[in-house]
Amino acid sequence: xxxxxxxxxxxxxxxxxxxxxxxxxxxxxxxxxxxxxxxxxxxxxxxxxxxxxxxxxxxxxxxxxxxxxxxxxxxxxxxxxxxxxxxxxxxxxxxxxxxxxxxxxxxxxxxxxxxxxxxxxxxxxxxxxxxxxxxxxxxxxxxxxxxxxxxxxxxxxxxxxxxxxxxxxxxxxxxxxxxxxxxxxxxxxxxxxxxxxxxxxxxxxxxxxxxxxxxxxxxxxxxxxxxxxxxxxxxxxxxxxxxxxxxxxxxxxxxxxxxxxxxxxxxxxxxxxxxxxxxxxxxxxxxxxxxxxxxxxxxxxxxxxxxxxxxxxxxxxxxxxxxxxxxxxxxxxxxxxxxxxxxxxxxxxxxxxxxxxxxxxxxxxxxxxxxxxxxxxxxxxxxxxxxxxxxxxxxxxxxxxx
Amino acid sequence: xxxxxxxxxxxxxxxxxxxxxxxxxxxxxxxxxxxxxxxxxxxxxxxxxxxxxxxxxxxxxxxxxxxxxxxxxxxxxxxxxxx
Numbered sequence: 001x002x003x004x005x006x007x008x009x010x011x012x013x014x015x016x017x018x019x020x021x022x023x024x025x026x027x028x029x030x031x032x033x034x035x036x037x038x039x040x041x042x043x044x045x046x047x048x049x050x051x052x053x054x055x056x057x058x059x060x061x062x063x064x065x066x067x068x069x070x071x072x073x074x075x076x077x078x079x080x081x082x083x084x085x086x087x088x089x090x091x092x093x094x095x096x097x098x099x100x101x102x103x104x105x106x107x108x109x110x111x112x113x114x115x116x117x118x119x120x121x122x123x124x125x126x127x128x129x130x131x132x133x134x135x136x137x138x139x140x141x142x143x144x145x146x147x148x149x150x151x152x153x154x155x156x157x158x159x160x161x162x163x164x165x166x167x168x169x170x171x172x173x174x175x176x177x178x179x180x181x182x183x184x185x186x187x188x189x190x191x192x193x194x195x196x197x198x199x200x201x202x203x204x205x206x207x208x209x210x211x212x213x214x215x216x217x218x219x220x221x222x223x224x225x226x227x228x229x230x231x232x233x234x235x236x237x238x239x240x241x242x243x244x245x246x247x248x249x250x251x252x253x254x255x256x257x258x259x260x261x262x263x264x265x266x267x268x269x270x271x272x273x274x275x276x277x278x279x280x281x282x283x284x285x286x287x288x289x290x291x292x293x294x295x296x297x298x299x300x301x302x303x304x305x306x307x308x309x310x311x312x313x314x315x316x317x318x319x320x321x322x323x324x325x326x327x328x329x330x331x332x333x334x335x336x337x338x339x340x341x342x343x344x345x346x347x348x349x350x351x352x353x354x355x356x357x358x359x360x361x362x363x364x365x366x367x368x369x370x371x372x373x374x375x376x377x378x379x380x381x382x383x384x385x386x387x388x389x390x391x392x393x394x395x396x397x398x399x400x401x402x
Numbered sequence: 403x404x405x406x407x408x409x410x411x412x413x414x415x416x417x418x419x420x421x422x423x424x425x426x427x428x429x430x431x432x433x434x435x436x437x438x439x440x441x442x443x444x445x446x447x448x449x450x451x452x453x454x455x456x457x458x459x460x461x462x463x464x465x466x467x468x469x470x471x472x473x474x475x476x477x478x479x480x481x482x483x484x485x
Contacts, residue, residue: 023441023456024463026483075404080445081454138441374448 004171006122007239008110009146009154010093010129013163015106016046019085020075022138032073035062036390041254045077049163085137092132096125101239109151111239119170122147126166149174152235155187174233178205186230193227196220205231245344249285251275252338253389258297259334262327265294267387269322272339274315274381275389280341281368286311287341292322294329295336302329303338311345314364405480413466413475424455424466429477434459454478 012018016034021027031051036042044065047056051072056065065072086105093100099111116122126145133143142164146157149171157167157177169177178186183194183205200219202208209231216224229235251272259265269292280287288311293303304325312318322339352358370378414426424436441456453468465479 019441023465024481025438025440025458026463026481081441081443084443084445372449375446378448 004149005111005113006116006119007148007151007154008112008122008126008129009103009148009151009158010089010108010110011144011146011155011158011162012089012106013142013144014046014049014052015141016077016082017048017051017075018046018141019082019137020078021048022140023081027073027075028140030073031056031069031071032075033062033065034075034077036077041256085141088136089133089143092129092136095132096129099239099241101241103155107155109154109239119147119168123166123168126168130164130166150233150235151237151239152187152230153177153233156181156185159185175209178209178231178233181205183208188226188230193220193223197227245346246283246285248291248340248342248344249276249279249283249287250291250338250340252293252336254336255334259337262330265326265330265334265337266319266323267384268334268337269326269339270315270319270381271384271387271389272337273319273322274384276339276341277313277315277318278368278371278376280313280344281364282372284346285341285344286313286346287318287344288312289341289343290318290321290325291340291342292326293336293338293340294326294334295338296332297335298332299335301336302326302331304329307343314360316360403482405482407477407480409477411466411475411477422453422468424457424475427464427466427475427477434462434464 017032020032020034021030027048029050030048031054032048033044033051033056034046035044042062044051044056044058044060044062047058047060047065051065051069055068056072060068062074066074082105090100090102090108093108093110096115097110097112101109103109112122112125116125126147129145130143133141144158144162144165145167146154146160147166147168148154148157149169153169153174157169158165160167183189183197183203184191186205189197196219197203197208200211200215202211208227211228211231213225213228216227218224220227253268253272255268259268288309289305289307291303291305293301295301306321306325308321318339318341352361367379409429412428413424416423416425423439426436427434436457437460438458439455440458443454443456444451445454446452450469450471453470455466455468457464457466461482463479463481464477467476467478468474469476
């Protein structure tokens with residue numbers, strides 16, 4: 001049995017844009033940007049390779065992408081389509097190992113130590129995965145694959161050759177490989193950390209490796225130790241395939257126009273609380289903590305949290321707490337609202353002694369059955385008839401799956 | 403440019419190797435031959451599963467929707483090159 005791990009990182013190239021170009025051959029070879037269902041305030045969730053070459057970046061505002069590249073074709077995102085393709089490629093990965101960690105909607109780690117045996121075996125698996133992807137998803141949907149002794153190195157390797165690349169970094173090649181990278185090529189070192197390192201005189205991986213760990217810990221606390229290990233290509237984190245129970249359930253939403261009145265804000269917040277509560281009930285949870293956040297038009301914000309004793313999973317009850325928390329901090333029009341329920345409990349609920357609460361619980365059960373059968377538009381509160389939440393294209397999860 | 407539609411259409415299909423393939427469809431009084439099926443995917447509408455076929459006649463792109471409960475086809479998206 002091999003003693004060292006062999007990890008694959010599979011990164012789908014320009015994922016949403018590639019799926020659109022696969023579906024619509026007339027878009028192939030053209031600069032396209034996949035955005036939200038409505039284009040005002042949306043960002044480019046994915047730019048095609050052609051658009052990237054001409055300066056469009058992922059997460060760029062749609063108006064900015066159009067300014068940089070007037071010929072860009074803006075395609076409204078189709079999360080259900082991407083969700084199915086994501087399921088298809090994750091099913092392919094599970095043909096090789098049950099240790100598959102979905103890192104994002106278009107990136108996964110695979111621990112292939114047992115099935116690959118060695119790096120030659122890993123290279124064969126990587127090639128088979130690429131072939132199977134073409135068969136199951138289409139010829140236009142490609143992936144870059146990095147192979148390494150841990151997740152950190154495998155991810156950095158997959159970033160090195162795009163599109164459709166395969167980069168293998170054996171354990172003895174790790175330090176040489178890392179020395180050729182910029183600091184920000186490492187997942188976990190963003191612009192802010194890079195600036196702080198720069199202020200310490202550290203601008204390369206070699207300098208980071210040479211820096212005494214005590215100095216890094218002094219500057220970054222426990223993160224300093226992670227930086228020290230990262231510089232040496234060490235990463236003990238497991239490929240986590242377990243469907244761990246969630247720690248919190250939340251929703252946030254940027255509204256098409258800033259919400260001006262408390263009534264509009266209440267409607268928006270109630271809609272979000274209903275979404276959170278539905279997911280809580282569907283997955284058998286109740287919450288004992290509510291956090292709420294508002295971002296204003298000028299991008300400042302306010303947020304608060306409240307813990308309570310009796311667990312709840314009713315949208316209206318969540319809303320009442322959330323609005324009480326949020327109301328005093330609202331000083332200007334609201335651009336974004338977010339609500340999160342945490343300290344989750346599961347298991348049988350204690351039925352209420354009060355008839356009114358028993359009726360509410362019975363109504364919610366009936367509504368949940370409706371929603372399960374006919375989808376999330378099966379019912380709405382009368383007060384929310386004019387409030388619409390469009391599905392987002394980006395994010396870790398697809399809205400229709402949560 | 404993209405156009406979102408929801409028009410009922412008549413479709414001629416073949417069933418082969420456990421797959422359904424649209425071959426021709428009639429929309430707005432015109433027949434269109436499906437030259438390429440680029441992607442087939444499904445979506446849930448509550449407990450119902452509907453099928454989407456991304457197809458082209460090499461000039462236009464169409465997204466066709468099949469509701470297997472109603473055996474009903476609809477043209478839901480059209481893309482044509484140019485303005």
